[in-house]
Amino acid sequence: MKKVLKGLGVAAAAGVGISMVRAATTYKAAPVDAGEQLAPEKVDVDRYIKNLSKAIQIPTICNVDESVVDWSKFDEFHDFLKEAYPLVHENLGLEIVSTRSLLYHWKSANPDKEPIALLAHQDVVPVTPGTEGDWEYPPFSGEVADGFVWGRGAIDMKNHLIGVMEAVETLLEEGYVPERDVYLCFGHNEEVMAEGELCGANVMMEWFKERGIRLDSVIDEGGAILEVKVDKVIDGHLAGVGLAEKGHVDFEISVNAKGGHSSQPPKHSALGRLSKILCNLENHQFKAELTPQLCSLFNEIGKNTSYPVRCVMSNFPVLKPLLTKVCSEIPPVASMMRTTTAVTMANGSPAPNVLPQKASAVVNFRIMPGQTVEDVEKHIRKYAGPKTEVKMLAGKNPSKISPTDSRAFKAIEKICKGMDPKAIVAPYLVMGGTDSRQYEDVCDNIYRYSPYLMTTGLLLTTHGTNERIPVSSLEDGVAFFKRYIRELTAD
Ligand SMILES: [Zn+2]
Secondary structure: OHHHHHHHHHHHHHHHHHHHHHHHHHOOOOOOOOOOOOOOOOOOHHHHHHHHHHHHHOOOEOOOOHHHOOHHHHHHHHHHHHHHOHHHHHHOEEEEEOOOEEEEEEOOOOOOOOOEEEEEEOOEOOOOOOOHHHOOOOOOOOOEEOOEEEOOOOOOOHHHHHHHHHHHHHHHHOOOOOOOOEEEEEEOOHHHOOOHHHOHHHHHHHHHHHOOOOEOEEEEEEEEEEEEEEOOOEEEEEEEEEEEEOEEEEEEEEEEOOOEEOOOOOOOOHHHHHHHHHHHHHHOOOOOOOOHHHHHHHHHHHHOOOHHHHHHHOOHHHHHHHHHHHHOOOHHHHOOOOOEEEEEEEEOOOOOOEEOOEEEEEEEEEEOOOOOHHHHHHHHHHHHOOOOEEEEEEEEOOOOOOOOOOHHHHHHHHHHHHHOOOEEEEEEEEOOOOHHHHHHHOEOOEEEEEEEEEOHHHHOOOOOOOOEEEHHHHHHHHHHHHHHHHHHHOO
16 A cells, blocks of 8 residues: 555655646536536426336336246236336237247337337345344335335335336327337346346347347436535536446366365465465455546546546546556455456365365356356366366356447437436446346447445445335436436437
C-alpha cells in the first residue's frame, strides 16, 4: 500500500497543473449535467402496487431438478398475468416455449424491421430455510407497508416484469401502435443457471434463430439507479447500464501422495503441497486493467463531482496507471478489473490421523470479457507445477461487450437524463449472470438495466432477507419502459 501511496504523490504532482486547467474549462459545475426534461407519463401506480404484491404472493420457485418444481405456481402466475393485463393478452400473441417461459409478440405493420425485446425472469430464489422468521413481513406476503412492497422477487425481478407489463398495458390503453415488432421474453428458470435446451431463455433465443429474426436490442435486469451522495463532492443518481457479463469457471486442483499414518509424516503432505499451490495462485492474480467500461464509469462520475475531485478525474489519461494500481487494491473495484481467483472448497484425508493420498481443492474464477476458460486453465497450470491434476468442473466464457453507440443505448441515456436531472448514465460490467447473455446469437445490442432507484442496502437484500422495493421508485420504472418502447419503435 505504501508503494501505491508513493505513486499517488508523483502522479498527482505531475498531473495537477493540467488537471486544474482542464477541470476549470472542460466540465460544467456540479450538480450533474441534466438532459432535456421529459413531460410526465401516465402511470397507474395503484394498479402496479397491487399487481406486484399479487405477483410476489405466487412463489414461482424453480429448481435445476425440474421434477421437484411445483409447476402449478407458474400456471397460477400465468393466469394472474392474463387477468391483470387484459389488453396485453388481447393484442399480443403469446406462446409458451420451453417448460413455462412466456414469449409475447406485439406485431407492427413492419415485420421486416428488426424487433426489440424486453426480458425478465418469472422465477425467484427460495428463502433460506431457518431465516423465514428474520423477515419483517413474510417473504411471500407481498405486504405493502412502511413505504415498501415486501417479498421475494420485489427487486429480483417481479418489479421489472410487472413494470414491463404495466408499460405495455398502458401504451395499449393510450392507443399506441408500434412501428416495429416488440417481444416480451419472460424466462422461467434464470436463477437455476440451466443451460442449453433446459434454459428457457436459450430456447427463446433458438425460437428467434429458427425464424431468422435478428433483434435490434435486448434490455434485461442488471444495473439499477443508485443514489451517490458524498458531501461537497457528488450528489447524483448513478444509472448503471451493464454492457457485458463476466464468465465463470470452477477448477478442481488435486495433488496425490502415498498417504499412510500421521505419526510418520513427510515434510509436506498432499494437503500441505496443495496449500502451497493455492497460495501461489492467490499471490499471482490475473492482471488488473482499467477496462473501457470502468474508464467511462470514472469519467461519467468525474464529470459530476465538485471542483477538487473533478480536477483529478478530468485528467483520467494521466492518472490511469495510478488509478489502476489503487483500484486493484480495493476488492469490489478489483473484481471489475480482473479475472478473480477464489479458493472455495478443500478436501484432505478422511480422518485426523490419516495422511491424505489425495488432496483436492476447488477454485472459482470469474472471467473478464476478453479472456476465456482456456486462459484460466493455462494460468493454473503455470503456477500449479507438473504433477498437479487440474480438472474443469463447470464454466462459461464471458459475454460479448455491447456498444454504446446503438439506438437502444442512446435511448436509455436520453430517457434517464430526461427523467432525472441528477442521472449519471454509466456503462459497467455485470458481475453476475443474466438471461440476456443467451441472446448473443441473435442480437449485438444487449443492455442490463432495471430503471428503479435503489440504495446499496436494498440491493443487498436480493436473494436475502427482507427483499423489498420502495413504492416511490415504481412510477418511474413504468414511465421508463413506456418511453423506451416508444423511443425504439416510433420508426
Ligand atoms: Zn434476477
